[in-house]
Amino acid sequence: MPVRWAAPEVLSVGQFSSASDVWSFAILIWQVLTYAQQTPYWAWSDADVIRDVTRGTLQPQLPPVTVFRDILVYVAPKEISEEKFRVQICFYTQQLFPS
Numbered sequence: 001m002p003v004r005w006a007a008p009e010v011l012s013v014g015q016f017s018s019a020s021d022v023w024s025f026a027i028l029i030w031q032v033l034t035y036a037q038q039t040p041y042w043a044w045s046d047a048d049v050i051r052d053v054t055r056g057t058l059q060p061q062l063p064p065v066t067v068f069r070d071i072l073v074y075v076a077p078k079e080i081s082e083e084k085f086r087v088q089i090c091f092y093t094q095q096l097f098p099s
Contacts, residue, residue: 003046003049003050003053004027004039004040004041004046004049005024005027005028005040006020006023006024006053007019007020007023007024007053008023008053008054008056010023011050011053011054012054027040041058044058
C-alpha cells in the first residue's frame with residue numbers, strides 16, 4: 001500500500017471513500033506543485049508516517065493559499081481558448097517554480 005499517499009482512515013482501518021481519494025489527490029497535487037523534488041514525508045519511515053498520520057500529528061505541507069487562488073484566476077475565465085490557457089498556466093508555473 002502506498003502509505004505516503006493514504007488518508008488516515010485508510011491507514012488505521014482500511015476504509016476507502018471519496019474523502020480518502022481527496023486526501024490522496026491532495027498529496028499528488030503537492031508533488032506536482034513541488035515538481036516531485038521529494039517523496040511525501042521523505043524524512044519519515046513508513047512506520048512513522050502511518051503512526052503520525054493516523055494520530056493527526058503529520059499532515060502535508062501545502063503550498064501557500066495564494067498558489068491556489070492564482071491558479072483559479074487562470075481557470076475562471078470562460079472565454080479563454082485552450083491554447084491561451086495552457087500558455088498562461090505554463091508561464092505561471094515557471095514564475096512560481098523558477099529553475
